[in-house]
Each structure stands twice: as structure tokens, then as C-alpha cells.
Amino acid sequence: MTNMKEIKWGMIGCGNVTEKKSGPAFSKVPHSSLVAVMGRSAEKAADYAQRHGVPKWYTSVDDLINDPEVNAVYIATPPDVHLEYATKAMKAGKAVYVEKPMARNAAECEAMNQVSRETGVPLFVAYYRRTLPYFVKLKELIDQKIIGDIRLVTVQIHYNPYSEEIGENAQPRWRVDPAVSGGGHFHDLASHQFDFLEYVLGPIKSAQGMARNQAGLYEADDIVVANFEFESGVLGTGSWCYTLNKEQRLDEAQLIGSKGKITFSFFERFIIKVEAVDAIGEYLIPYPEHVQQPLINTIVQELRGEGKCPSTGETGARANSIMDLIAKDE
Template identity: 30%
Template sequence: MTEQGKIKWGLIGASNIAKQWLAGSINKHPACDVVSVYSRDEKRASDYARELKLQSYHTSLESLLADPDVNAVYISTTNDKHREEAIAAAEAGKHILCEKPLTLSAADAEAMVEAARKAGVVLATNHHLRNMATHRAIKDIIKSGELGEITSARIGFTVDLPGDLARWRLNDPSTGAGVVLDLTVHDVDLLRYYFDADPVAVTAMGLTSGRAPHGIKDNVMSIWEFPGRLLVVCQDTFLVPFGGTAVEIHGTKGSVHGADVLWQKPQGRITVRTQAGTRDVPVDHVVPYDKTIDDFVDAVRGRGKPSADGIDGLKSLRFALAATQAMDTGRTVRF
């Protein structure tokens, strides 16, 4: 039973993110072990299992989910497969950590949430930015009142997509390619985390570069309104190799600036500017996925909730899809 013994994980998808980040964070937790992987490609599955020193591999989802040694799964396949895999995992009694976006439609995300609820298993969304030490520090500063009334914010998720991540994200519309479901969905979750509120409106514009066929948007600007007449500008692009990433939160008494605080590496600098002057905020950087797994284990044990649960994943997807609607129609979408 996962309530007492070790939580043994199966990886659904032999992905780079699982290999580079999640498997390490899972194995680092004293109550967890990664034991198996599923990929339809037998060579990829066997090579992956050998490299990660896993006890088994599977070439069918049904086989992995029937494995009695697996009681939790991490889903990192392409977005179009998440719904089927998560619902099957829930029906097999496995706890689920799923990559963002949960899936490609709000209706499918609702079905995933309901399947997990019905099966009595944990469903978590891998919105890792909530667990970056930098963003936790920024939220603490916002909540302290030092900045006064928050009036505006900016997010710059400006990156050059690495080749190993660009394949389907720039080429396959059926998987939810483009920056909105890859980056803007993270922005929305981070803003909800900062402000403990949901946006009330969004407008957006997007363009397609020569790198992205099929009209896939790889350069998007969105403007979000939050309660309290708070406006946020988000720039999300795969076309900026040297811009870095940044967050700015502005209030009537001060501002907080975060530099190099998006993406995955535990890094970044926080600066606060007020009438008293400018100061740097010390940050003890940690791998964000470590806390993701800590909170997931607590949720499985019945003593807490995931860092971002299925409802959080559903909401971030729903708002990101609204940004796409605003972009496609040229109209502001109000919630």
C-alpha cells in the first residue's frame, strides 16, 4: 500500500524531462523509487531502462498499468496522449503526476479530474514554477504588503527552444504545438499562484516565424486582467536566444524584479525597489521538482495536497485556451 510502503513509479513516456529532471527528484525522495518505463518503441524503452537502471520496461500502456510493482505514474508523453493515459492510470488505481498542459481541451481535462476523483487517486499537474525558490520569494514579498497595492506585472518567457525540445512543439498541431500550451500555460499558473486569484479577461496577438510550419504560433503577446484592476503583460516566444527570462511585479509602494527566473534550472536573482532604495533578496536555490515530489507524496499519504493539483491544471489550460481564442478572433475574452 502506498499509504505505508514505498511509492514505486512508472514513467509513461521515455522523455528527456523524465530522464534529466523528474527521475532524479523521484529517486531522491526516501519514499519513492522509479522502477519502470513505458514507450511504444522497444529499443528506446530498453535503452532508457538500462540507462536509468530500472527493473523493467513496457511497450504497451496496459502492461505498465497492470504491473503490481507500479503504484504511481509520471506522464510526459505529447499532450494529445495525456487524457487517455491518465484516465487509464486512474482506473488502474495509480496515482498520477501529469505534465502540463493536462491535455488539449477543457472537457478532456475535466474528464481526467473526474476519473481521478472517482478512483480515489491523486492527480497532480507538473507546474514546477510554483516550486522555484525565486517565485516563492516573490510571492512572499507580494503578500507582505511591502509593494503596496499591486497594479501591474510583466512576464518575459523569452527563450530559444532547444533542438531536442523543438520537434513536435514547432511541427505538429495535433499535439498542441506552439508557445501558448508550452509557455503561456505556465505564465497563467504562476500568476494564479502569485495573486491567489483567477484572471477575469485576456487579449492576445500571435505570429508565426519561418521556423514554425502549419501556422503554429511561436511568438505570442497576451494581456491579462486580474481582479482589482490589475493588468499583466506576458511575452512568450521561442525566438529569443539571448533575452533571458524575467518577472516584474509593480505596486504603489515598490516593485520586485526577478531575472532568469523561468525555465527549469534552480537559478535567478530577485531585486526589490522601494522609496528606501534597492536591495537584493537572498535565495536558497533548490531543484523545483524535489518539492513537487515532496508534496505529491504528502498528498498520497493523505496529509496534504499536490503543489498543483488537477483543478489547477484544468484552470491553467482553460485560460491558455482562452488566450488562443482571443488571438484567433482578435477579441478580448472575458471569464
């Protein structure tokens, strides 16, 4: 499936992530268009289609997948149905682009990849930081060895999603229901971090950690600490705490090398700070309007036989494998 002329996307799910991050991008990439959307609520699916200029809408996954015009499927749902929907789409001969995390655990990821291998249908995962200009620049600085040989990676994410985003008395959402998401906010956010770190530093060969629920606000873990080691010998450490007040909010990562360090943010800030023997400075690189558009462009190019997408089912499964190792002590 690498000689398609026009990529006609069908989208399963029309939640918040599709409003700006992904949905509009499908029709802004050359030789690509969003032709159908599916939602469980007919009212919401119809409203999304009307607002975004999508010609068709469905309330049935099977109807969307079997639409003869659709030749690629974007799965924008919680992780608990990724395996089921991806399997259906690939067996129907439709290329699949699935949201992250790829599934609830590594076993489900491997099952998805097995279907891709058996059918020959490509599978891609929405780890879009691999193509965002901010992270492309970060990779460039690493490859240039501007801070020398990297010795240590530190990752910190500290905040409270409920008090800051949806109110103190809000009910927990699907992201902290392990039966749906596979874990908690760690699984949602750390998946992006581990995917990108492996992309720029190579495979992580071992990882261990502790995952606990300290505040009792929901079933999933709300604090995780971890140590990990790359095959290159680089060591890493991380902490993820989701029950702190807004004054303690922190999203910071550091790459510490033999000649200096790079400080950056995985999610919130657009500044890369370099402090090295031969270079001191900052790079301000805001995200594009639709953050998934650069990655979607590479998917379309691969399906047309014109390039390669850097985020596949095989690479996407790695983040789940690492998180499984860290959270298994839970």
C-alpha cells in the same frame, strides 16, 4: 487514496525531461521509488532503466499501468496522449502525475478531472514552480507586501528555440505541432507562467490576445500578445515571440506595486531584484539539481496522508483555460 505507505512509480515516457528534471527525483524522495519505465523503443526504455537503476521497463502503456507493483503513474509524454493515459491509469486505481501543459486544451483537462472525480483517484500536474525555492521566496515577498499592493504584471519571453538550441536548419519538433501539443512554444512556456501567477495573485477572470505565425517556420503560432485581469483587480500584459535573434533574447517579468517593483525570470536567471520604498536588494536562489523533486515530495506526502500538494488537476486546468482564451483569435 491518502493512506499509501510506499509510493511505487511507473513512468510513461523517457525523454529529455525525465533525465534530470524529474526521473531521478522519484527515488530520492522518502517513501518513494521509480520501479518501472515505459518507452515505445525497447532499446531506449532498457537503456534508461539501466542508466537510472530502474528495475523494470516496458514498451506497452497497458503493461506498465497494470503492473501490480506500480501504484502511481507519471505521464511524461507530449500532451496529445495525456487524457488517454491518465484516464487508463485512474480507472486502474493508480494515482496520476502528468506533465505540463496538462493537456492540449481546457476541454481535455476537464475530461481528466471528471475521471478523477468519478474514480476518487488523485490527479497532479507538474507545475513545479509552486514549490521551487526561487518561487517560494518570490511568493513570500508578495505576501509580505514588500512592494505594497500589486497593480500590474508584465511578462516577456523573446527568443528563437531553433537557431539557439537545435540549429538553423532543424526540423520543427512536436512542441510546435498543434495536433500534438495544442499550440506552440506559447502553450509550452506560458502554461508555467499563468499557473504560478494565479497561485500568487489569485484567479484570472478575463484574458484576450492575438496569436500569429509571422515567420512561417512551422504550423503553430510563433508570436502571442495578451492582456489579462485578475479577480483582485490586478492587470497583466504579456508578449511571447519565438523568432528573434540571440541578441534580443529576453526572459523577464515584473510585478509593479504601489511601493515599488520586483523583477524576476521564469526560466533562465536565478536572481530576484527588489526595488521598493523600504527595501532594495537582490536574492540569488539557484534551482535544485532535480527541479521537480520538491513538488514530487508534496505528492508523496499527500498520498501518504501527511500533507497536500499545491498542484492538482483542478489548478492545472486553469492554465489551459487562460491560454485557450488568449489564442482563440489565432
